[in-house]
Amino acid sequence: MKKVLNRNLFLIVLGIMFVSCNKEFNPQITEGDHLSTQSKSKIENNSNEKMLDGNSEVTISCSGNCESGVNCSLEGKVNMESGIQTVACACSNCVMTVESTINGKTTTSRLINSTFEVNYLKFFHEFMKKEYVNLEYVIKEVKIIKNDEKIIETYLFEVNGKTESIMYVSEISGEVKQIDCTGTCDCREQYNLNTGVASCSCADCMMSVTTVAKK
16 A cells, blocks of 8 residues: 555656646746847747837836946947947846837836847937036936837936936938927927827927938
8 A cells, every 4th residue: 555655646746747847938037139129039939029010119228236336227339330229238237128019019028138229329329428528327218119101219318317318200201300308397208100290298398309310
């Protein structure tokens, strides 16, 4: 009787191990992924889903704690040879959060040691050098909205203890316009894709529109 019980116990344990080994694994953090505004491979499930194709929206940010007083934020890099512009988190302890919405469906990915390809980082750097000379700043968030005709890219940044933003809109003609809202209220740039109209978030805002790239 004892041998039968031991045999049954062995079979139960073996069955539990079999179920555990066949359970689907969906990691929440992926290392070494490279994302693009054109396509994004979800390494956790080996899909080749396109992130920004048609009517799409994506928001990129970082969270975590870096050492030596480094701010856990986004850092931008422009490759002068290829022209590719990317953002990445400031350190390996920073986790990149990518929230994407495609045709009304929203998904969130958390990634480490990753980069995300953007469109107008070069113009953003030029704006910061001109408007905030010799001042340190951090990029808190990049938001990209895209349809078949336009790309709207907004940079949320912190400088002098204040959170500011700047928006870039690509026109059908090939022009890229820089939209900046400033004022005493919490000014933010807004853009309605349906009407093609830019606006500021509150009444006490002044909008400036600058063409930064022509066809």
